[in-house]
Amino acid sequence: MLRPDFPIKTERLDLRPFAPSDLTALHAYLADPEVHRYVYSEAPADVDGTREMLARREERAALRRAGDALQLAIVVRRTGELVGEVVLGWPSPEHRQGEIGYLLHPDHRGHGYATEAAAAMLHLGFGHLDLHRIYARLDARNTASARVPQRLGMRREAHLRENEFVKGEWTDELIYGVLAAEWRAVQGQEVTR
Numbered sequence: 001m002l003r004p005d006f007p008i009k010t011e012r013l014d015l016r017p018f019a020p021s022d023l024t025a026l027h028a029y030l031a032d033p034e035v036h037r038y039v040y041s042e043a044p045a046d047v048d049g050t051r052e053m054l055a056r057r058e059e060r061a062a063l064r065r066a067g068d069a070l071q072l073a074i075v076v077r078r079t080g081e082l083v084g085e086v087v088l089g090w091p092s093p094e095h096r097q098g099e100i101g102y103l104l105h106p107d108h109r110g111h112g113y114a115t116e117a118a119a120a121m122l123h124l125g126f127g128h129l130d131l132h133r134i135y136a137r138l139d140a141r142n143t144a145s146a147r148v149p150q151r152l153g154m155r156r157e158a159h160l161r162e163n164e165f166v167k168g169e170w171t172d173e174l175i176y177g178v179l180a181a182e183w184r185a186v187q188g189q190e191v192t193r
Helices: 020-030 047-058 113-127 143-151 180-187
Strands: 013-017 068-076 081-092 097-104 133-139 155-166 169-179
Touching: 013 113, 020 047, 020 081, 068 113, 081 113, 097 113, 097 143, 113 133, 113 143, 113 180, 133 143, 143 155, 143 169, 169 180
Parallel strands: 097 133
Antiparallel strands: 013 068, 068 081, 081 097, 133 169, 155 169
């Protein structure tokens, strides 16, 4: 099980569980069609839909069993503004796999926040859960999103052609991954496995 001490602090960010007071900020980016263009889920229809999504996010503050996800609000420490979210999914304890994801309000892209937050999730996955491999899946058209795993030293493992039928069209998916030994080498840490 993993329930981190919150907030998780990076150089510029605080990563923390979602709270009821996040409704307005969450709705501001979840309801934006640009944000949901390459995301597999649909945008909420209204504030009540966002409230339901917020309730699910509030429950995702610990990893207890296979299928759980740690879904955290990304808050810029200097301003206190919630600018997006980052996820560490735990689909397979047996295979020691994890999946990272991130979503940012369009006004806050291009500042390195997604990379900084995702790096913290890699640290949690490898450093605290003893995962063997962490991967990221994304729509191949989303070139900006693909730069995040590249910056983190993840390698493109697959380009799956038209493997998902998303929002009425076939889309390609990219899969990036990194092994614990590779991550530790990049971090300058001794590999113990």
